[in-house]
Amino acid sequence: MAEQTTGPQLVTITVDDQEYQVPAGMALIDAISNYTDFHMPRFCYHDRMDPVGMCRMCMAEVETRGRWANAATCTLKVADGMKVRVRSEEAIKSREMVLELLLLNHPLDCPVCDKGGECLLQDQTMSDGPQVARTIDPRRVYEKPIYISEDVLLDRERCIQCGLCVRFVDEIAAEKAIMFFDRGYHMEVATAKEGTYEGHFAGNTCDICPVGALTSSTFRFASRPWEMKRHAALSLWDSGGGNLWLDVRENKIRRVMPRENRAVNDVWCSDRDRFQAHSWVLSPERLDVPLVRNPDNGQLEPASYDDALKAAIEGLAKALEAGQPVATVAGAHLGLEELAGAMVFGRDVTGGPVVASSGLEVVGRTLGAMPDYGKIERARAILVVGTPAAEHPNAWLRMVKAFGKKGAPLYTIGARDRYVALASSFDLACEPGQEGAVLTALAAHLQAEKQHNLSFIRSATKGFAESRDGWSADLPDGVDRERFVALAARLAGAEDLLVYAGWQADAAARAAAWNLALLLGTPGMTGGGYLEPLPAANTRGAAELGLGELASLPAELGALVVLGSDLGANSEAPWQRARDRWGAPGAREAGGAPRAPFTVVSELFLTRTARDADVVLPATCAYERQYTAINYEGRVQRVPAAVRPILGVRGDLDILDA
Numbered sequence: 001m002a003e004q005t006t007g008p009q010l011v012t013i014t015v016d017d018q019e020y021q022v023p024a025g026m027a028l029i030d031a032i033s034n035y036t037d038f039h040m041p042r043f044c045y046h047d048r049m050d051p052v053g054m055c056r057m058c059m060a061e062v063e064t065r066g067r068w069a070n071a072a073t074c075t076l077k078v079a080d081g082m083k084v085r086v087r088s089e090e091a092i093k094s095r096e097m098v099l100e101l102l103l104l105n106h107p108l109d110c111p112v113c114d115k116g117g118e119c120l121l122q123d124q125t126m127s128d129g130p131q132v133a134r135t136i137d138p139r140r141v142y143e144k145p146i147y148i149s150e151d152v153l154l155d156r157e158r159c160i161q162c163g164l165c166v167r168f169v170d171e172i173a174a175e176k177a178i179m180f181f182d183r184g185y186h187m188e189v190a191t192a193k194e195g196t197y198e199g200h201f202a203g204n205t206c207d208i209c210p211v212g213a214l215t216s217s218t219f220r221f222a223s224r225p226w227e228m229k230r231h232a233a234l235s236l237w238d239s240g241g242g243n244l245w246l247d248v249r250e251n252k253i254r255r256v257m258p259r260e261n262r263a264v265n266d267v268w269c270s271d272r273d274r275f276q277a278h279s280w281v282l283s284p285e286r287l288d289v290p291l292v293r294n295p296d297n298g299q300l301e302p303a304s305y306d307d308a309l310k311a312a313i314e315g316l317a318k319a320l321e322a323g324q325p326v327a328t329v330a331g332a333h334l335g336l337e338e339l340a341g342a343m344v345f346g347r348d349v350t351g352g353p354v355v356a357s358s359g360l361e362v363v364g365r366t367l368g369a370m371p372d373y374g375k376i377e378r379a380r381a382i383l384v385v386g387t388p389a390a391e392h393p394n395a396w397l398r399m400v401k402a403f404g405k406k407g408a409p410l411y412t413i414g415a416r417d418r419y420v421a422l423a424s425s426f427d428l429a430c431e432p433g434q435e436g437a438v439l440t441a442l443a444a445h446l447q448a449e450k451q452h453n454l455s456f457i458r459s460a461t462k463g464f465a466e467s468r469d470g471w472s473a474d475l476p477d478g479v480d481r482e483r484f485v486a487l488a489a490r491l492a493g494a495e496d497l498l499v500y501a502g503w504q505a506d507a508a509a510r511a512a513a514w515n516l517a518l519l520l521g522t523p524g525m526t527g528g529g530y531l532e533p534l535p536a537a538n539t540r541g542a543a544e545l546g547l548g549e550l551a552s553l554p555a556e557l558g559a560l561v562v563l564g565s566d567l568g569a570n571s572e573a574p575w576q577r578a579r580d581r582w583g584a585p586g587a588r589e590a591g592g593a594p595r596a597p598f599t600v601v602s603e604l605f606l607t608r609t610a611r612d613a614d615v616v617l618p619a620t621c622a623y624e625r626q627y628t629a630i631n632y633e634g635r636v637q638r639v640p641a642a643v644r645p646i647l648g649v650r651g652d653l654d655i656l657d658a
Contacts, residue, residue: 011080016087028073029058038086041124043210044162045074049171054163059094061085070094099129102160105140115212117225149197151217151275156188159213165205174400175199175419200389203274218278223254231642235273236622239534240394241631246642253277270393287618288646309658312615315598316559324558326350331357331564332536336628338652339545345656355550356542357565359535363543371529372633377401378527381494382410385435386502387417392533428487434476436509443516444473451492453521496527534632541630553594560596563652566607567593602655619652620645
């Protein structure tokens, strides 16, 4: 007999003399809004944060011991038999009074406010507010705007002190940079010590601000919500697979916002995703005509697409006729469509190797061992080496849930990011570059003390026991021995431990972190595991398709085809500058880039690799075509094109098919 599954326990509540069945434990504000015909207004409430009842906008009458009293519905949980009045005279007057007080000083600048058309204060004043203003006093005026961060601006006279931004940076992002200052009439939102919010999630405060107090510098005065068309997209900056909305007007991306996906990015996105699409998709530096090297003067010169393709075909054919290998290098951020096309091109046309630009060695080492987002959130202890907020932002938000909401201790080694350091419950200080030696010493110490997970090593690894013989237990100079031993003891006793090794550490340190994770058996735990950021959005997709590693290319090549990759170079293209600013994983690919007598490059910008090429073909970007990627978890996601390509520019698949 099949096992029966039961849904959530239901309780009965009465709202305005009408009975409703709602899930037990639900917030009363959600029960009213989701299960009745009345939408409870709110300003300070957000279902991803703890309720605080600050705005008093969600007032309703609730019966308690036979007496009716006004209460903030966001602070109450439903209970069986609960009785509520939302349309009573007292409840209506309470909500009207809140709006009337808010509007005493709120500027009437809706026609120029960026929040116009999607403003809760606008909407709720129309639905729940007083119809006539009773005051004619002058409104409060402040200097504006104030830069909260490089990308977020504050108009103080619009702020209604709901506290959503303050609570977001504390509860969700663990970047305690925004707070309330002063009290009463003079209270305002500001950054500590008149500094700026130099975090990685500041743009989310613009989304959750119910009024136009916090606005984006890239969207300020750019468009109205009803003028834009919304398109689904994926993050291109890391392997997390964050879901995005691109708001497009006149074929230009005006705004980037998070697209809700509870299994991946929830309702948030990083500043890197939000603010950098504008810097490169329609950059004036984008290539829009092919370039072919003139053999007479050695310079790249504009050419038609047909002439450029002819030159590329002739150069590749010459190498093939001479029996020389022709290799194809594909950027690991390209979609599965382009990567599969590169594989077919290498198999059927050139007969040479097809490799990804970077990161496959990480996938090969950790494939299937890295935890999904749910497992990260279930971690009961976390060890961090690196800056996960910059390198793996969606994973960092899950870590914040683990240590911020559930009390998991956060251990760090050489924490250099200020917010990671502030959140750390135990930091083992070391100099930059010493992380690998410290991690190796930790593994050697745990092995010597017989505190390693021998059963996991025997059952889940091959050859790992033999590799442990050369580990050095020597600590680098300056590392506190007593704190080192204390950290080792805490790690040995940790259950559901997550070990995170980011790009702050070098390759040797990340390998040492992987060894430590195996020694402790973290990949086999129900929570936690081992996590390392992959260098590009589709690195796992490249590995799943079978592309080789860049290091596997032969030293002698007859020709090279490069699709969307700047090999081992310090490019000044907007794409690269953006990666550098936000500390993106794999921002600079390793040196030792392959060379060939003849090179064809398909690229968005004139990168260093493109400048050295013989033929340069302008290509479309991921937002200009269908894009499919596999994130680090193995989650396959596909989105359609959001904007039309630049006139005359072709996609990588069209280039390969030619």
